Amino acid sequence: MFSLFPLLLLAIGTQGSVLTLQSPRFKVTSSTGTQLRTEPISFTQKSSTPVTLSQTDILKLTFQVVDKETGDGVQPHQTFLRFYDGKTGEEGIQPVRVTSGGKAKFELNMAKPPLSLPPTSDTPLHVSLIVGTSTHSPMILSLFDLVVPASHPPPYHPDEASFHPLPEIHHTFRPEQKLPLRPISAIFSLVVIAPWFILLGLWSQVAPRVPYLLSPSIIPFITTLGAFEGLLVWYWVDLKLGEVLLYGGALGVITIFAGKQALSKIGDRRIGRK
Amino acid sequence: MLLFRSLLCAIGLAGVVYAKSSKGDSVLVVVEPKQQDNYSIFFNGLREQGYDITFRAPKAETPAVIEFDAPSFAHVILFAPDTKILAKDLTPQSVVDLLSHNTNVIVALSSKQTAISTLAAEFSLVLPPPGSPLMSYFPERTDPATVVPVPVPASHPMLTPNLPPVWFSGVPHSLGNNPLLVPILRAPSESFAAEIDGGSADALVDAAERGGEGLWAGSQLGLVTGFQTLNGARITWVGGVDIFSDEFANKEVVKGLKSGNEQFVRDISAWTFHESMVLRIDETTHHRVNSTTPLEQYTTNDQIVYEARISSYDPKTTTWVPYSGLKDLQLEFTMLDPHIRTALLPVKGQPGKYSVTFRAPDRHGVFKFVINYKRKGLTYLQSSTTVAVVPPRHDGYPRFLSAAWPYYTGAISTSIAFFLFSAIWLAADSRDQKKGKGHKSE
Numbered sequence: 001m002f003s004l005f006p007l008l009l010l011a012i013g014t015q016g017s018v019l020t021l022q023s024p025r026f027k028v029t030s031s032t033g034t035q036l037r038t039e040p041i042s043f044t045q046k047s048s049t050p051v052t053l054s055q056t057d058i059l060k061l062t063f064q065v066v067d068k069e070t071g072d073g074v075q076p077h078q079t080f081l082r083f084y085d086g087k088t089g090e091e092g093i094q095p096v097r098v099t100s101g102g103k104a105k106f107e108l109n110m111a112k113p114p115l116s117l118p119p120t121s122d123t124p125l126h127v128s129l130i131v132g133t134s135t136h137s138p139m140i141l142s143l144f145d146l147v148v149p150a151s152h153p154p155p156y157h158p159d160e161a162s163f164h165p166l167p168e169i170h171h172t173f174r175p176e177q178k179l180p181l182r183p184i185s186a187i188f189s190l191v192v193i194a195p196w197f198i199l200l201g202l203w204s205q206v207a208p209r210v211p212y213l214l215s216p217s218i219i220p221f222i223t224t225l226g227a228f229e230g231l232l233v234w235y236w237v238d239l240k241l242g243e244v245l246l247y248g249g250a251l252g253v254i255t256i257f258a259g260k261q262a263l264s265k266i267g268d269r270r271i272g273r274k
Numbered sequence: 275m276l277l278f279r280s281l282l283c284a285i286g287l288a289g290v291v292y293a294k295s296s297k298g299d300s301v302l303v304v305v306e307p308k309q310q311d312n313y314s315i316f317f318n319g320l321r322e323q324g325y326d327i328t329f330r331a332p333k334a335e336t337p338a339v340i341e342f343d344a345p346s347f348a349h350v351i352l353f354a355p356d357t358k359i360l361a362k363d364l365t366p367q368s369v370v371d372l373l374s375h376n377t378n379v380i381v382a383l384s385s386k387q388t389a390i391s392t393l394a395a396e397f398s399l400v401l402p403p404p405g406s407p408l409m410s411y412f413p414e415r416t417d418p419a420t421v422v423p424v425p426v427p428a429s430h431p432m433l434t435p436n437l438p439p440v441w442f443s444g445v446p447h448s449l450g451n452n453p454l455l456v457p458i459l460r461a462p463s464e465s466f467a468a469e470i471d472g473g474s475a476d477a478l479v480d481a482a483e484r485g486g487e488g489l490w491a492g493s494q495l496g497l498v499t500g501f502q503t504l505n506g507a508r509i510t511w512v513g514g515v516d517i518f519s520d521e522f523a524n525k526e527v528v529k530g531l532k533s534g535n536e537q538f539v540r541d542i543s544a545w546t547f548h549e550s551m552v553l554r555i556d557e558t559t560h561h562r563v564n565s566t567t568p569l570e571q572y573t574t575n576d577q578i579v580y581e582a583r584i585s586s587y588d589p590k591t592t593t594w595v596p597y598s599g600l601k602d603l604q605l606e607f608t609m610l611d612p613h614i615r616t617a618l619l620p621v622k623g624q625p626g627k628y629s630v631t632f633r634a635p636d637r638h639g640v641f642k643f644v645i646n647y648k649r650k651g652l653t654y655l656q657s658s659t660t661v662a663v664v665p666p667r668h669d670g671y672p673r674f675l676s677a678a679w680p681y682y683t684g685a686i687s688t689s690i691a692f693f694l695f696s697a698i699w700l701a702a703d704s705r706d707q708k709k710g711k712g713h714k715s716e
Contacts, residue, residue, distance in 0.1 A: 079475065174636050192680050
């Protein structure tokens with residue numbers, strides 16, 4: 001707390017003295033030394049064209065910090081260049097060495113970019129100069145926009161992705177089974193029942209007679225056989241195997257007796273026992 | 275016995291209902307007794323909210339923080355940033371134990387190196403060298419450079435919107451890329467960490483040229499940073515204890531405008547103590563479309579409806595209210611890997627209900643409905659329900675396919691033919707025999 005005290009006094013005592021920059025200039029040179037662009041920096045009228053650096057270019061910045069009233073050079077405590085990417089919010093702070101006479105020189109070699117340069121994209125970096133000192137009023141000066149080659153994206157934590165919506169995943173389903181056209185199925189069904197026409201045609205020639213159809217010994221057996229067929233259709237449509245075995249078993253017992261009765265009756269008739 | 279237990283349960287419930295925080299209202303404050311009154315606005319604010327505050331000197335042994343392997347307090351505030359080594363049960367390891375027991379912690383740091391400040395590195399916070407607090411010459415003011423007004427983010431989910439700047443005095447920290455960190459207050463871009471007497475201008479340049487974490491400067495630095503552990507405990511690291519002080523709470527940022535400190539520290543304690551941004555999943559259900567009973571197993575290609583009910587904690591009424599505000603909730607249907615990941619959107623007109631309908635994949639196996647919702651600052655929502663997806667049963671396949679018509683007609687016509695043949699054979703007159711007899715007799 002005691003060490004803060006003189007600072008506080010200084011701050012109160014020297015409010016109002018204003019700093020300014022003298023002859024601020026920047027120069028862009030290529031790696032071979034040829035000068036690409038050199039301009040004084042104007043704070044009243046910002047340069048419309050951003051400063052563009054390629055992979056090997058060098059940016060040099062020179063200025064002198066002076067007291068606006070006396071014109072003496074001042075070495076401020078804080079002389080920082082701030083590189084700010086407005087789109088990603090990434091920021092880099094680079095201190096600039098200022099001599100006790102207030103002269104400052106800064107070099108940005110894109111072949112060896114300093115660690116303080118933030119990860120960059122294709123948006124220009126906004127470069128500003130922050131000058132702060134306890135003896136004068138602090139100031140922030142907007143210098144120029146800087147376009148540098150895009151860097152690698154900043155490294156992400158492996159779990160970072162789970163803190164954002166993840167890409168949707170859709171299951172790829174097997175394609176639906178292809179069925180032949182219904183008319184084709186219908187035509188082949190007709191082919192299958194075609195023999196019936198021949199059979200019925202021939203039967204009409206033979207004209208079998210069924211005089212015993214309604215005889216009490218025959219009709220139960222025919223009925224149970226029909227019931228078996230019906231049971232199988234029912235099985236196909238609805239029933240489960242257990243139910244089929246149950247009903248079929250019961251029906252089977254009846255069929256055995258009905259069949260025995262019917263066949264012995266036919267046997268008797270054929271032998272002529274009647 | 276049963277009656278006794280239900281009585282205990284009811285008492286427990288009543289306790290939960292009357293607490294301000296969703297996790298209990300007992301707070302231990304570790305602070306030098308002499309400095310206790312410096313933070314009376316903050317502590318009285320907590321008391322008014324219904325917290326039960328216990329004070330303890332940094333070197334005192336009682337009351338113990340963890341007794342019989344159970345935490346004695348729901349929340350702990352460590353306001354002793356200058357004490358080199360705290361009591362035996364307040365080592366860095368025991369702070370980690372507290373967090374694993376779901377106790378929430380607020381830790382204040384200072385520019386001195388203490389046992390607790392070394393723990394910050396375990397939470398991906400890198401502190402500047404000892405003895406280098408944050409300072410800023412901006413804006414021009416009569417206060418020392420180490421007492422910095424910091425603008426508060428206008429829209430931060432944790433903070434009251436449009437707070438005036440807060441006064442800060444302490445150390446900044448640079449943040450690692452750990453996603454469990456929740457940045458709350460960042461340093462102003464003109465500020466930097468330097469030796470307490472200011473140091474020389476060249477020292478700053480040298481620090482930067484040294485590389486690594488040479489210079490602590492700019493708005494990438496954090497001043498107040500939260501951290502939510504995977505089990506849901508919250509810890510907030512505050513760069514300086516003065517931000518809680520009465521002096522800063524009453525100090526004006528510009529003439530006539532009081533600083534935002536009082537509300538700001540209440541907001542961060544509300545987050546840390548599980549009052550704000552607390553969610554929970556009440557229940558999850560799943561069923562087939564046009565049905566309501568949840569099944570143990572689904573058939574491939576079934577249309578499945580999955581529903582979740584989510585509530586948020588309302589500290590004003592100390593109740594859980596249905597919450598439909600999540601727009602980026604996702605449901606995964608996984609078997610080892612997610613087979614389906616889809617948005618789980620709130621249902622209109624039914625608060626707190628989120629629902630999605632999707633078609634089960636045509637792969638059978640043991641699947642899980644997984645909600646794993648993690649967002650910075652919010653309670654992590656996790657839910658997992660296991661169901662089986664099976665192929666259709668023998669009678670579950672489609673029937674009466676048009677492609678099989680010829681087979682159906684074939685089988686049916688064979689059956690009819692058999693029946694007709696049997697009937698005719700059984701009922702027919704045996705003419706041949708008669709004829710044969712006739713021949714013989716002739």
